[in-house]
Amino acid sequence: MHAKLIHIDLSSEVPAYDQIAGEIRALLVSGVLRAGDALPPVRQLAIDLNVHHNTVAQAYRILADEGWLDLRRGRGARVVPRSAPPQTSKKGRQNFSLHLRRLLAKAAAEGISADVLAHQLTLHARTIKNWAKGDS
């Protein structure tokens, strides 16, 4: 995985470790990163992203806790086959919808037009259908 695939904003309120974990999670979910792939060494990625190495280590730990990575000492971080998570409850789906609504409201309040937002949603809906194809 090339560090250029990871986009973080050091001026954001979202902690950098959270952003890095979120970026790598998106690569995992979409199938860009697959079981067996090696992640860059913590210190190398930290230099590339201009963050402390503990920040990268924390992001890797979050993903390991979620079952995506194997972090055995001396072997580096490696993507492992992850068993499918249990189907989310209704509450989980409602929670997603709530966060999506807030994200959209924030973007609209910041001046992104309704047309652009709707277009982005449609594009992402199409991308997700390709994830589903990749799985089967």
Next chain:
Amino acid sequence: MHAKLIHIDLSSEVPAYDQIAGEIRALLVSGVLRAGDALPPVRQLAIDLNVHHNTVAQAYRILADEGWLDLRRGRGARVVPRSAPPQTSKKGRQNFSLHLRRLLAKAAAEGISADVLAHQLTLHARTIKNWAKGDS
């Protein structure tokens, strides 16, 4: 505005003031709350949501800073006409896309199926088009 319109999760990592501001912003952007509407008194909403009154006050201040509310002492919080924000830059749109991608990856990793996610996106895209109609 009835407190039942505000959905917050006190067990979430997102601070309650941020959630409350996000919920009210969604009501403002979608036109459920309009210029001239009064918001509930801080202490009343705090009781209804089971949070400290400072938490509600902080949410109201965030929205006042964004130009949505007038908080003059003794008059309560009232929605004011807000001038349209400047059109967001390319960076703002990319930032939205990044956050959307991360939100989707997190939901997928938690077991929400690609079909459900795509359906939700399509639904929200339709809702947004109705916001746009309300504006004109």
